[in-house]
Amino acid sequence: MKIVIKNKSELPIYEQIEQQMKAQILDGTITEDEQLPSIRQLARDLKISVITTTRVYNDLSDEGFIISVAGKGYFVAPRNNELLRERMLCEMEDSLEKAVTNGRNAGLTDDEIVMALRKFMGE
Amino acid sequence: MKDILNIMRFDFLTAKPLALGGMIFTVVLFGILSMLFSPLIASYITFASMIFVIPLQGIADKSGFHKLYGILPVKRRSITRARFLYIFLVHFLTELLEAVIICIAKGAELYRFLPNQEGETMIMVKESFADTRLTLLMMFGIFTALCVLFSYMEMMGQIHGRENEFKIIMITIGVISLLAFLFTFLSEHDLIPVIKLPNLPESVSGMITLGAVLNVIVFGICLLFGEITANKLAKREL
């Protein structure tokens, strides 16, 4: 597991960690059933508040990415691809919606927005 | 009690690196002199014991010990009391050391190896080796005077602050000189009975008893000064 915290980021620290952990769980860097560091270990390693890491683990459990095993700690949840896929789709839609709104606010035409998207996709 | 011993040990370890060398030098120098010329000289070692006491307050101020006193799991009173017991102990141990040196000096009689055995100085040397009472009087006298003086100064310094220490010393010296002058003046004019050596115990053992009593009194004075200081400081903030 690799986590990089940017102090100057506009995103709160807990969100930065959540995003990076999710990405690593999804792309398999953190494998299924792998034991995660404890809340306090993670806080120590990253030199951040225990409350922050507690929040990260709570959020990730709520979203089904990790599970807490009483007395043992936190593990990556067994892959439930359908659920995760749905969630990723949801997030994509949100981001697209935001992108479109921002684009329109900036005065772009719909075509220009699609062009911008294509450019991102490397076409 | 354990606290007090720990603080005394703490004070000793604070002073030791600064004082030990000087103390050893003094003991060796005065030890040799007393063995050769007069056992009486050994009493002067008491003056050196002040190097175990005087630097303490300066170090405490410079090193921020008031903060340490706030952190250590020790009562404020124990810290104050320990300082006074420490002063007594330093002087008392020096006194014991002097007694040992005096015994060795008298036993060894090294003056026999000095040149010019028939000279006038030799007569004085021999006299002083013979007069055990005077030797003991010096030893007990210097011990009493210095130990009381230092615990008095410690009390005044702790209560009124070290900045005033010089003033306190001057006033103390002034008062003592005045009393001494008064005493001499009165006795010169036969207004009070003069304390002469003959008034003191006739025998060596009597002299030792007197010394023991003096030691106990000095110990009591140190405890008393310690208690007064502890009471004065109890409410003060660190």
Next chain:
Amino acid sequence: MENILEIQGLCKAYDDFALKDVSFSLPKGFIMGFVGENGSGKTTTIRAILNMANIDSGKISVFGLDSVTDTISIKERLGVVFDSLYLAEHLNVRQIEQQLKPFYKDWNSEEFFSRIKEFDLPDNRKVGDFSKGMKMKLMVAVALSHKAELIILDEPTSGLDPVARDELLDILAEYIEDENRGVLFSTHITADVERIADYVTILHNGKVWYTGTKDELTESYAVIKGAEEDIPSGLKEKFIGFHAYRNGFDALIRTDNLEGIPDSLESEKASIDEILVYIAKEEKHERHS
């Protein structure tokens, strides 16, 4: 949740300064940043916790024990780091260890010397000749060698270089991994506590201005900027430390007052440092008006 430190209604008046009704508590297992500008009362509060200052009223408990009557048993389990060294300057680390050892039941010499080694402190040099960072680490080593369950740090980082400050954060992060411990970290360099602190107490003028989790603090306040004529009516009263200059203004505002503000006003989350600055500005206004 059990509190390792709890202060209720602490009052203490000096001729020129007073702590007024200071109350806050630190649950076991967490780090609290204790911030405020110089002279806000942080050190006086810490001195009261240590029973070095006599409190006028209020109650302080540490480990559930009373700070006045149980001060000895509290100190047995307490580690303290001050802004300056409190040890004999002419002694070396070994001699210091000799001195302190008998005072603590749980003193562990092995632990002490392994810390000294870990912190790269020479054991044969006078501690008075140590750099500021080395002195700080020596005090931390002392605190860690008698199994202290609560460490109180009073401005340990003032005058320290960034490397030494970072090292201290490493040490504290490691220390708090044990959930039975606690840390009260007083500082006016808020960057030190911005990341690592779980709780924050802001002291201002002898009073508690905020106490609670750090996340709630940083989420509750924002810095708002823009042109003065764009401020909707009624909003200006909610500003804290309003500051107008030729091309606009800036101020601190509670985030719940941000709803419905015009797009022409920019807002961004406030750092603890910024919060402190605006509190000070607000007070200046009050004094002038």
